[in-house]
Amino acid sequence: MQIKPASKNQIKKRKKLLGGKYRNKEKLFLAEGLRAVQQISDNGVIDVIEIFIEEGFDTKAVPVQNIPVFSASANDFAAISDTESPQGIIAVCKIPNQAEPNSLLNNDGVILAFDAIQDPGNLGTMIRTAAWFDVKGLLMGTGTVDPFHPKVVRSTAGATGAAPVISGDLDGILEKFEEKGWSVFLMDGSPESISLDRIKVPAKSIVIIGNEGSGISEKIYRGSRKKIKIEGRGLSVESLNASIACAIALYRFC
Amino acid sequence: MQIKPASKNQIKKRKKLLGGKYRNKEKLFLAEGLRAVQQISDNGVIDVIEIFIEEGFDTKAVPVQNIPVFSASANDFAAISDTESPQGIIAVCKIPNQAEPNSLLNNDGVILAFDAIQDPGNLGTMIRTAAWFDVKGLLMGTGTVDPFHPKVVRSTAGATGAAPVISGDLDGILEKFEEKGWSVFLMDGSPESISLDRIKVPAKSIVIIGNEGSGISEKIYRGSRKKIKIEGRGLSVESLNASIACAIALYRFC
Incomplete structure (x- = not known):
């Protein structure tokens, strides 16, 4: 050399x-x-x-x-x-080229979507976890930190690029997938959400993780999209970290 | 005021x-x-x-x-x-007083143990996740970062103190619990480990998370302690982040 x-x-x-x-x-x-x-x-x-x-x-x-x-x-x-x-x-x-929705629409599997994830460490950790569970694609909704930000890349532990990435307006991208039979699940800790334990996992599933502070944007909540939550037993903490909730969901879905 | x-x-x-x-x-x-x-x-x-x-x-x-x-x-x-x-x-x-093993030995439930966890953010996130799943106690093995370090406290999102803490030589503490019928599980990604999916969860379980780089210390691997792993499907990443592996294990055990 x-x-x-x-x-x-x-x-x-x-x-x-x-x-x-x-x-x-x-x-x-x-x-x-x-x-x-x-x-x-x-x-x-x-x-x-x-x-x-x-x-x-x-x-x-x-x-x-x-x-x-x-x-x-x-x-x-x-x-x-x-x-x-x-x-x-x-x-x-x-930086690899963006994937086209068309290249993923006819697959089976799990796709992970991010709505305005802000913390680079969280995003990187989720990309790493997604690679571990072999998710088929990553949807980066507007407002999500750049997946090629050095802190994100470091947190992925080398998983950067492992899954195809589509960036843009999340609602519009989701629609394209729903037309082809994909089911959309929104991670949301509200009491009325369905417990992750009770979900029957469809062959084509998209799981959305929302912003660390404000959760998933209002406009994403529509149609047949389902709110799901991770049942907590303790009362001494309000929520889970976004990357933790994501990991538990992927374990269940994959 | x-x-x-x-x-x-x-x-x-x-x-x-x-x-x-x-x-x-x-x-x-x-x-x-x-x-x-x-x-x-x-x-x-x-x-x-x-x-x-x-x-x-x-x-x-x-x-x-x-x-x-x-x-x-x-x-x-x-x-x-x-x-x-x-x-x-x-x-x-x-800073609350240390718990005594005696105060936990006769309970049922899950206890989380740390072997030389070094990253304050990881430890704090695991304490937060443990609170969410209502774990009964936290064992802080020698070499683990101080749970009252400001970065750890911040990452717990207020869960600091929610579970009783016992600090000290992990192997010795584990022995006391094992004498009272507790089963010990070591998170370890080796091929020969048992998949988390296949574990029958005992009423009294201790889950150990090892150091981010070197895993669980050799001397902890003994007796009837069982190595367990999270089955990965992807080949594009070597391991999961410690706090992610911990969260998935707690979801399964709790």
């Missing part, structure tokens, strides 16, 4: 990928840490175009072959890192 | 509670944010001894009665806050 020194210009250019605007323009994102880079490389869905390592990083550990590797000083490396304690390796990756 | 200005000396003293050493010495901890303070107050398990509010905070929103309330400038308030964007209210609370 040939390793070249990273130029100041390269660092300056890649550092911009920490911001959403530039990510969208360049169609590139950064994945940080050995485990994430390894997993993304193993999955083979995401194209890795170059690797940065910090001086002193064990070059034998670089998991990707035939891709330019650049070595950066600790300072330069910290500039393109999103973490307080950088882990010595960052991959520059291509 | 009478509100007095907080003195510099008070701020200096309470700021020390952000550190573990001083928390243990004073047997006090800080709970931050309106929701957490409200929930802790509603639960009535934890004694709140005083409240700090930031100047401008709506005093009518203070959820605790008959407790001294002190108003602090934005700067002083930030000094006792653990967050980047303080939420305007912090309660000083008494």
Whole structure:
């Protein structure tokens, strides 16, 4: 493996990928840490175009072959890192193309939908859990944090890109799926919601997770969409964390 | 409600509670944010001894009665806050006494045990989930982050103190419970572990969650303790987040 020194210009250019605007323009994102880079490389869905390592990083550990590797000083490396304690390796990756609803409509399985999820750690953890349970697609409703935000990517533990992503107006996307026989379930802790334990899981199911504070938007509550909840036994806490509720629902549905 | 200005000396003293050493010495901890303070107050398990509010905070929103309330400038308030964007209210609370194994041994139900959990957010989220499912106790094995660390307290969303806590050498504590008929389950993703779906849940069950990186310590694997796992379907991610695995296990056990 040939390793070249990273130029100041390269660092300056890649550092911009920490911001959403530039990510969208360049169609590139950064994945940080050995485990994430390894997993993304193993999955083979995401194209890795170059690797940065910090001086002193064990070059034998670089998991990707035939891709330019650049070595950066600790300072330069910290500039393109999103973490307080950088882990010595960052991959520059291509943002995959959006999926088309048509490519998923005729499948069976579970699709996970997000309505304005704001916390990057929550979104990343849910993408990771979704990959574990092999969900067929992810619907990113308007207002949801960018799935290629560095904190999201880190929380996915390499599952970024594992499932096809469709972004846009959630209500409109859901309609297309419902026309093809998909059932829609809204995670909602209200007393009148149906308990998750009692659901008969249809072959084509979409599960929606709402915003951490305000839940699912009002306009999504319509038609034959069903509100479901996770029965709590304790009275000493008001709700579950969004990524926890999501995980329990996926366990039940998958 | 009478509100007095907080003195510099008070701020200096309470700021020390952000550190573990001083928390243990004073047997006090800080709970931050309106929701957490409200929930802790509603639960009535934890004694709140005083409240700090930031100047401008709506005093009518203070959820605790008959407790001294002190108003602090934005700067002083930030000094006792653990967050980047303080939420305007912090309660000083008494750390409850440790529970004795004897007080739990003869109950039925589920107990959750932590072996060297390191991430405060993970621990707090698991304490919150445990409260939701009404677990009967929490065993904090040596090496687990302090449950009264401000980040842990924040992640519990007010569930801090809801379940009795026993801290110490996990193996020794488990033995006491096993002598009284409790079954011990180790969350472990190894292929040879039994799938969670196949477990018959005993009336007295202890579920152990291991360290985020290295899992459960070797010495815990012995006797009739059973390794259990959450069956994954996807191949694009290696494992689940610890708090996610914990939540799915509690859903199944509770």
